[in-house]
Amino acid sequence: MTGTDIDGKAIAAAIREEIKVDVAKLKEADKPVPGLAVILVGSRRDSQTYVRMKKKACEECGIASFGFDYGEDVTQEELIAKIEELNNDPAVHGILVQLPLPSHLNETEVLDTVHVSKDVDGLHPLNTANLCSTNTHVGTTKLNWKDLSSIPFHIACTPQGCIELLDRSNVEIEGKNAVVIGRSNLVGLPVAMLLMHRNATVTIVHSRSQNVPDIVNKADIVVAAVGRAEMVKADWLKEGCVVVDVGINSVDDPSAKRGYRLVGDVDYAASKEVAGMITPVPGGVGPMTIAMLLRNTLNSCRRASS
Numbered sequence: 001m002t003g004t005d006i007d008g009k010a011i012a013a014a015i016r017e018e019i020k021v022d023v024a025k026l027k028e029a030d031k032p033v034p035g036l037a038v039i040l041v042g043s044r045r046d047s048q049t050y051v052r053m054k055k056k057a058c059e060e061c062g063i064a065s066f067g068f069d070y071g072e073d074v075t076q077e078e079l080i081a082k083i084e085e086l087n088n089d090p091a092v093h094g095i096l097v098q099l100p101l102p103s104h105l106n107e108t109e110v111l112d113t114v115h116v117s118k119d120v121d122g123l124h125p126l127n128t129a130n131l132c133s134t135n136t137h138v139g140t141t142k143l144n145w146k147d148l149s150s151i152p153f154h155i156a157c158t159p160q161g162c163i164e165l166l167d168r169s170n171v172e173i174e175g176k177n178a179v180v181i182g183r184s185n186l187v188g189l190p191v192a193m194l195l196m197h198r199n200a201t202v203t204i205v206h207s208r209s210q211n212v213p214d215i216v217n218k219a220d221i222v223v224a225a226v227g228r229a230e231m232v233k234a235d236w237l238k239e240g241c242v243v244v245d246v247g248i249n250s251v252d253d254p255s256a257k258r259g260y261r262l263v264g265d266v267d268y269a270a271s272k273e274v275a276g277m278i279t280p281v282p283g284g285v286g287p288m289t290i291a292m293l294l295r296n297t298l299n300s301c302r303r304a305s306s
Helices: 008-028 045-061 076-087 107-113 125-131 157-168 188-197 212-216 286-305
Strands: 035-041 064-070 094-097 177-181 201-205 221-224 242-245 249-252 260-263
Touching (some): 035 045, 045 064, 125 188, 157 188, 177 188, 177 212, 188 221, 201 212
């Protein structure tokens, strides 16, 4: 069998179009328009590229974007003062600090200064705590985990994008065995929690796990987020499983124009012959991250106005 590609570009484009329509409705109703503030420190080319992409996506969807660029020598106090100012600005509904920050800055302190309601990256400890609470399954606090846009707190963008890819590809999650490879705060842990909220049976494997191929081979859904090029091999996979490859790694390739090519954490070519569905790299999870950032900003605006 040859698996079907999960087209992250097409799905992300559809979500951005939905956001564009919703923002236009807010404007027509003379209601506040979502605003995203992006803080960039230093001159890393990759960070500059990511920020440009985010600002362009905001513009396409009608979301106001506010850029604040600082040199490598910015102080902790300056950065925190700016974030506190943005916390109090009613025109700003989301604050994003582009990572990584220079080594002299306390990254945790900077991120924790962002108000929980404007933490559209979903990294604030309170947003993380909300995601890890099972109170959201019962009584008056019960949430609809099948509609992530309805969740009343921010969820990290990449994990949220992984679930959207599964949902919009009509992948059944409930009751399935899901294996998450990697336990990072950015992807592994939150995506595991999201799968659990959707009633999957979730296993997290990591660098100290034993018999990893055997564990992965029992999975109906595999989410690879470990940051190691093509680590997951085709013979690890259960036939017909669904693979979400979060990794993005560069490997040398003299035949490529840039001298390298991008690959995921999964051996894509071989695994596609085993998996039922699989996300390519690039063009799978990557485009979803910005789409979810925009949706978090829109949701923040709605909550502020309600």
